[in-house]
Amino acid sequence: MKNILGREIPEFVEGYGKVKPFGGAFNNLGEVTKKEVRVKSAVPGETKVLSTIREAIEKCNLKDGATISFHHHLRNGDYVLNMVLEEVAKMGLKDIKVAASSIFPVHAPMVELMKSGVITGVYANYMSGPVAEAISKGLLKNPAVMHTHGGRARAIESGDLHIDVAFIAAPTADTYGNINGVEGKAACGTLGYAIPDAMYADRVVAVTDNLVPYPACPIDIQQEYVDYVVAVESIGDPKGIVSGTTRITKDPVGLKIAKMTSQVIEASGLLKDGFSFQTGAGGTSLAVAAYVKELMKKKGIQGSFAAGGVTGYIVEMFEEGLFRSIFDVQCFDLKAIESYKNNKAHQGMSASMYGNPHNRGAVVNNLDVMILGATEIDVDFNVNVTTGSNGVIMGGSGGHSDTAAGAKLAIIVTQLVKGRLPIVVDKCTTVTTPGESIDVIVTERGIAVNPRRTDLIEKLKTTNLPVMTIEELKKIAEDMTGKPEKIQLDDEIVAIVEYRDGTVIDVVKKVK
Structure with a gap:
């Protein structure tokens, strides 16, 4: 069969x-039912602190075929996923499904466990490196399932993704299971992606390298959700967690794209008091923020909030009074961690609060402007951020589809040609985000506006910006590179790409 996009x-x-x-970005909304949660009561005097990961696995009665989960706030510095899976393999467990909110190159040991049948399923919002390849x-025995950030929370809360045991890397935990992410040598800031796991898993184990006396302060995940606590030597390498300061691009092409993007935002009429904004951590995205900052100062505008995975640059805008608050699901650098620790208006949010379409209102619904990237864009404005030009998985939606659906203005910023390949194509290799959610594409060669946005097309006519059709952008790119050959893929499905509502937007096929 074909879905509404013709996939x-x-x-x-x-x-x-x-x-x-x-069936469409807003086709599968309405009344939903959340799953029941199994909870094992704790009695007075009972200790939660265990000696080893193995003891925790035994206490949780983990069996063949179980699903275990992990969060990715430690990113490429994470030790906990590998540590737990090594013990799982030693214990002879098989057919384990790994539900990690994201998977990075550091998780390469998973590959051998996939080959040996220890791991037979993977759920992730994003993956890169050896596991993705x-x-x-x-x-992998069964197709991987790729969620959005909000879609993963939805799947957990609905019971579509049932977690038997959640192993939560805890930068700080006390002896009764209270957790925070702002203290300890592996401090990573907010723990937004771990919260649905903690609330809905049958058993929850906090793995920490900073065990403190009860009670911990502050508390991000409360004791009522945590069954056991295990202290280890190290939960992660801080160098892989944060990279110091994320920097604005100095590339002239990136700066040109960023300046034009800020002009599109200004022309949209959304840049006024109460403005809300989210951008990524890439150099061009941060350059957009820098130009927006100049405009906000010039016009005397104070925004309501900035959101998402937060960088030090967004923190600077907040500290200068350009936003009243920050909603933070993940800290991207040291400055963001410090701000989340010290500023009460820099608020953490769960993945569900951030982007789950099946709750009483996600933060993305209140976004004015979102800046996004792309690997490919097709002539219907569908976007691929899941697979590369060779068909290999190299990313995933993360918050891409969630924020695009919620924001009043979703803008793709990208160079028109990357690696001698055009970014605008007839048909994306993989669709991650549907074209109905994308409003504008800004490249160094021109700007294309989704024909659905007749209001924006009229507003941009009053500017000197190089607005053209997406077909014209495609032709410019192909004149530079030639028309790329179609990727040859096998018929075997290796991954299912779920939209945020749990419907299937596309599948990924095995590379030849």
Whole structure:
């Protein structure tokens, strides 16, 4: 069958089940039911502190076929996922499903466990490195399931993704299971992606390298959700968690794109008191923030909030009074961690509060402007940030689809040609975010506005910006590079790409 985007989707996928085809960004909303949660009561005097990961696995009664989860706030510095899986393998457990909010190169040991049958399933919002490459080659028994950040929270809360045991890397934990992310040698800031796991998993284990006396202060995840606490030597390498200061690009092409993007935002009419904003951590995205900052100062505008994964540059704008508050699901650098620790208006949020479409209102619904990236964009404005030009998985939605759906103005910023390949194509290799959620594409060669946005097209006519159709942008790119050859892929499905509402927007096929 085909979904509403015309993508060919099987009705049933072995190892995944019956497929619900994507029917539109807001087609699958309404009344929903959240899952029941199994809780084992703690009695007075009972200790939660255990000696080893193995003891925790035994206490949680982990069996073959179970699903275990991890969060990714430690990013490429994470030790906990590998540490737990090593013990799982030693204990002879098989057919384990790993639900990690994201997977990074540091998690390469998973590949051998996939080959040996210890791991047979993976759920992730984003993946890069050896694990992503191995899955693309068909080395995982069952198709991986790729969520959005909000979609993962939705899946956990609805019971679509049932977690038997959540292992939460805790920069600080006390002896009764209260956790925070702002103290300790592996401090990473807010723990927004771990919160749904803590609330809905059958068993929850806090793994910490900074065990403190009860009670911890502050508390991000409360004791009522945590069954056991295990102290280890190290939960992660801080160098992989943060990279110091994330920097604005100095590339002239990136700066040109950023300046034009700020002019589009200004022309949209959204840049006024109460303005809300989210941008990524890339150099061009931060340059957009720098130009927006200049405009806000010039016009005397104070925004309501900045949101998302937060960088030091957004913190600077907040500290200068350009935003009244920050909603933070993940800190990207040391300055953001420090701000979250010290400023009460720099607030943490769970992944569900951030982007879950099946709750009483996500933060993304209140975004005015979102700046996004792209690997490919097709002539219908569909965007790929899941697979590379060779068909190999190299990313995933993360918050891409969530924020694009919620924001009043979702802007893609990208160079028109990357690696001698055009970014604008007839048909994306993989669709991550539907074109109906994308409003504008800004490249160094020109700007394309989604034909749905007739209001924005009229506003941009009053500017000197190089506005053109997406077909014209595509032609400019192909005149520079030639038309790329179509990627040859196998028929085997190696990953299912779920939209935020749990419907299937696309599938990823095995690379030849």
